[in-house]
Amino acid sequence: MAKKQRKSSAPSFRPFIKGFWIFFVFGTLSLALVFLLASWGVFGEMPTFERLENPQTNLATEIISSDGKTLGKFFLDDNRTDVPYSEIPPNLVEALIATEDARFFEHSGIDVRGTLRALIFLGQKGGASTISQQLARQLFVGVRSKNVVEAVLQKVKEWVIATRLERSYTKEEIIAMYLNIYDFNYNADGIRSAARIYFGKEPRDLKTEESAVLVGMLKNSSLYNPIRREQLVLDRRNTVLAQMAKYDYITEAERDSLSALKMDINFNPENHREGLATYFRMYLQGWLKDWISKNPRPAREGERDTWNIYLDGLKVYTTIDSRMQAHAEQAVQEHMKNLQKEFFVQQTRERNPTTPFLDLTPEEIEGILERAMKNSDRWRAMAREGKSEKEIRASFREPAEMTVFDWNAPTREKDTVMTPLDSIRYYKTFLRAAMMSMEPQTGHVKAWVGGINYRHFQYDNVIQGARQAGSTFKPFIYAAAIDQLRRSPCDELPDTQYCIEAGKHGNPEPWCPKNSDGKYSGKSYTLKAALANSVNTVTAQLIDEVGPKPVVAIVKNLGLTGEIPEVPSIALGTPDFNVYEMVGAYGAFANQGVYVKPVMVTRIEDRNGTVLYEYTPETKDVLSRDVAYAMVDLLKGVTEGGSGTRLRHNYNKNTQVYKEIITGYPYEFTNPIAGKTGTTQNQSDGWFIGMVPNLVTGVWVGGEDRATHFKNIVYGQGASMALPIWGLYMKQNYANPELEVSTDDFEQPEELSIRVDCSTPTPEEEENQELEDDLEDLDF
Template sequence: MAKAKKETKVEQGFSKYVRWFWILFLGGILAVGVLFLLASSGAFGEMPDHTQLENPKTNLATEIISSDGKTLGKFYFNDNRTPVSYDELSEYLVEALIATEDARFYDHSGIDARGTLRAAVKLGSGGGASTISQQLAKQLFHGEGSKNIVERVLQKLKEWVIAIRLERQYTKEEIIAQYFNIYDFLNNADGIRSASRIYFGKEPKDLELKEAAMLVGMFKNSSLFNPRRRPELVKERRNVVLAQMYKYDFIDEKLKDSLQQTDLDLNYSPESHREGIATYFRGYLDGFMKDWMKKNPKPDGTKYNLYNDGLKIYTTIDSRMQTYAEQAVQQHMPRLQAEFFHQNTPKRNPTAPFLDLTLGAIDTLMWRSMRQSERWRHMKYDLKKSNKKIEESFEKPVQMSVFAWKDGQPTEIDTIMKPVDSMRYYKSFLRTGMMSMDPQTGHVKAWVGGMNYRHFQYDMVKQGKRQIGSTFKPLVYSSAIDQLHFSPCDEFPDTPFCIEANKYGNPEEWCPRNSNGENDYGGTRTLKNALANSVNTITARLIDKVGPQTVVNLARKLGIDSEMLPVPSIALGTPDISVYEMVGAYATFANQGVYTKPVMVTSIEDKNGTLLYQFKPETRDVLSAETAYVTVKLMEGVTQSGSGARLRGKGREAYRADYREIITGYPYEFTNPIAGKTGTTQNQSDGWFMGMVPNLVTGVWVGAEDRAAHFASITYGQGAAMALPIWGLYMKSCYADEALNISTAEFVEPENLSIKVDCSEVEEGDVEDNEKEELPDDLEF
């Protein structure tokens, strides 16, 4: 009896423990459920709603895309982020992420119960339990955790709730893609696309195994595992990722061991507004987009944000041709600059880099430049400094980095210099502008506004306007052909010619001279020979026959909006015009007389791919196809026997070795039809070359910031030596790339051509160019 009572008592005691176990167990579940409900309802802080989960708020960079599908650059403020889809990720990225961050990712619904229990039992010493979904929730909606234990627990609850919601909202693949897209990999590498391009110069799809492992390793702490500052530490972390991939059978031991011995092999390619490809074009595009956004608000009436809204701008620039153009500039300009410095030593030119200026005039020029500088503007209007204080600041040496050419490459030199001296130093550099365009479509294929955007930000394609010299003469000839039906074979006397005073509003008699004065006259010349050799007197005869206003009217129809006075002297290229305008004008001749306005942007889309803008071609008939063709045939003479003949490999062979080096690539030995015109302005301040083939028109200008900085003689100061080599180098690269399909064909001859263009039966006279190819002298002056 006693034994039975004892057994009953034990059973009752055991039942009590079981009851308490279930009370505690079910109570715990209930408590957790209540906590989840409270967290979900926002009792512990704001929680994202369905709309926010569907469209998480992230800043997305605007992407600039070339015509051949490459990213030229981005507009962003803080976040250089361009999202990619799961399909655009390398399989190595996904495998490395799963192995390192969440091995059971495909088996849970946002929370890894086994990992959470392990972390609770071991108090976190065995590793964390955050799943990829939880980490994504943390980055998207509540950031870094608090140090307060209670707040950390509440944040973890919220993280769990958001993770579960994310798993319901998105597929596993979409969560992985979002996780890669949201992370900050440092060095302006926001998201996996930027990180892949910046650290390895690749798209995410193209990453190799060890590259993917390095980037996944940075998820632990990108500030600590920064490959630029701590490469050895990053390598160790990468090797941990490779070990994890081996552990979970993504790679074998042999591959793991071999890769762990390799270096990081970074190909660091920073993406900033002042670096990379097509920087000057991107500078233009910044203004274009801001104007467009003012006129085109979002559907809700708010304005688009160029730096945060993830727009996609599709441009006409071809990344290959843009690269060739920039390479041509960097190949020619340092050699030309070296000669300019050689001629402007203190011994040879005490007022270097200026010529023909008194010391007083130079002081005035520098004072005016100071007043126009960004330093002056900042101190005057932002810092409210007096003019005296500002002027004094220009005389105080400061530490700075200045531009220089070194071994043919742009570089920076750290130095201490007075700001006024740095201004004079930069005025000694020759600059350039270049644009290339398809004449039929108007699509601009390459745009190089200068040598180095970081140090020379003024764009010499569209912003800068310079005197154009003889490159304006084809417009005079074209007017004469259009109005008077002249032929390239028509002959004119090569004798002095004057236009009397007050004719065409000219206050004085105008008597242009040829380059060699009285020794450069005699006999007759055909129009083809006259243009090829840039004979000023014959050009003057032509503008007298058609009138300056006719030429100005034609220039306006050809898209030249710059100021042009209808006076006879415009025949020799006195107006200041941009490269952009000149390329558009010349393209009309190649396009059978139809002007097509240059196009840079074809379409704009929002981050969802919705079309926001589609360009509409702007064209107009300007000249008959016959007039345009005859003008082209005239300009072919320039490259056959005139100042552009070196493109054919013709000309003197006795050039001094260093001169041949400066006109890089000579002889170019092009054999296909090329129409073009060189231009050299007064005192050799500006050198131009306009060149075209049937499907590509390209203009190049070279000169210094101030016209007083120039070569002393025409040997190096002519367009054929300053600008033409850039065109030649660029076209050689374009022709070498057969995928570009740059034409080598004849220009299209119109039907029923009535004007004679074959002048082979006419005596062309001596080939002596007014923009002469002089042999280099000893350069003492």
């Protein structure tokens, strides 16, 4: 009995062991079933194999300059441009692994040790999400649910997708995908945008401490915001550096040294209204939409059949040179600020009660403001809301807080209170500008500046605005006379009153143009001197000789598409043209008579590098090489002895001449330059188009309304309004030899049949001189 008693009192572990194995097997099978059900999509849609192989993320369209720089992007919500792993610096990869997933290269998507640690310590000693799991959540799962059950199921889906990603991609590809998809705030979608926006550089150029900032933001970019919470982000950066030291990516000494550095944030927000070439980018946006409408996307199941410039990650390769574009924008800013200062001096209430308008009655001014109101965004928006006209008009007279443009403000903006109607009049006081620069041999547009500030003046005066060309149209009259009548730059015509009677050349009434000063010198001018000095009477004689019709034919072949009446008065530049077309037309003179249509886009690729578009040059032979060279020689005279001679001087040495706007512009160009200034009636528009052998640049300056202008010719001429911008721009171009802007003379045809050297007598003149000499030698 004693033995039986001892045997029955001994504990039996068999039930516990049996229960453990039942629980273990059941738990394992249940867990396996959960994973299996998740993979079958029972807990929500799972990505197909095809989607895993080609995960589609929205990519911004990237605009790339001819020198390989990103000018800007087109995007709606995602400003993302993918970069391959090869362009991600090692310090960024090391910071990421040390902070987010130390065993990344050892596991297959799930870090078992990390998961157990997270379960045992309830996440107090770090989470368990691997980089692969975080990528799975970003690509396919989405924001973590606050419901516990749903959150657990989401986690299961992440595990399943993470293991699939590991089978489909290399570790390097997963790292690149993860960094490319993360949202760093401020339109910084993906590592490339983040590096550019927060540090103003490409990812490959990031320093270790900069990489640490961006990796630190991966925890929560809204919380760790370097613009709003500098100290918090600095502490987080140092935590990342500590992790890098812990895993021997950097030494303790390097950690201490880097942690002591301040954060060098170089904030460069990327949006459609800021950055380089804003006007050009907005033009390009319309160009691309037009191209898309004519070029359908290859049909694929479940995808759109049209391209989307905001989502499809197109790469648009343009002709714009980022360096020349920066020079152009800087030249416009520098000169226009000075010119505007003088304009404000002249246009005060004391000097001009109708400021900023001149020569207008109160009724005419009221008409200008009325049209501006009805064309405003405010009027259209309120009309869409169903507001009555009375309510809309009343709103224009109610003071409101607003931010307006101001040349003197550090940011070019100031906060103020004024009525919307007063703001319309305020903006009318600002002079506008446009500038385009083109390579004449290829038509490649190198710089495009449509105005003084895109945020506040969105009208693009390069291609939208057309204004009277003034004397910049005169070379086309001379070109027709040389081409049709074989005139020479050395031919002479008198500066006397000249009239074309009514009925001739379709002239409705007699036309007797005056020179700009209203006087006639009575002396004879060579055509070269007449063009250099813009002698209107000589131009009138030429168009009378050749007739308006051949002139119109030539300018149409040179790309000027506007309406041009076939009447003699066009000789003084009365038709309206834009800068884009005028530069293209002048380009034919520099390109030996061949017109090349200006081009801005050379190639378009999709996100995979497949070429979708390549441009074909549009060219036309318009003038012979002889005529084109004769025109270049004529236009060189403008900078050698005409209105463009100030390009040859240093006006710091002559402070009495236009010192308010010229001081500080030491041009002193010595190389051959061809060009033409232009000034329209009442000094409303100032033009200058300047050429060197491989670059043609046109500049226009004027008010939004023709009634906004300088009162006198001193400041209101093209030589004062527009030419300085060309000079500043070219000065900067020549300072950078990498741009290879020519300082050589224009190429002369081997056999030149048109006389351009007026210092050498013609054969007829030599023969006459010999006869005179012979007669003098005869002894009667």
